[in-house]
Amino acid sequence: MAKRIKWSPKAAQSFEEICNYISKDSEYYASISAKKINAIVKEIPKFPKLGRIVPEYQEENLREKVFQNYRIVYRLNGTSSRLL
Secondary structure (H helix, E strand, O other): OOOOOEEOOHHHHHHHHHHHHHHHHOOHHHHHHHHHHHHHHOOOOOHHHOOEEEOOOOOOOOOEEEOOOOEOOOOOOOOEEEEO
């Protein structure tokens, strides 16, 4: 089971872009969205297989969770999960 999360550079950049995009309309909702996404990410190590298999790839170790219109895609890799 996964014990920790590693953010890929692309995932970290996408997260920042999402927050910046939302903050153009509302700093408040950008902050709430960032907290909710982080909460989802922090739960992945506890229940790594809870996310569904990414439909277009059908790989057991490639999973996703959805928050609003955003996909949180991650790969299971022994003792860690990597956000893609």
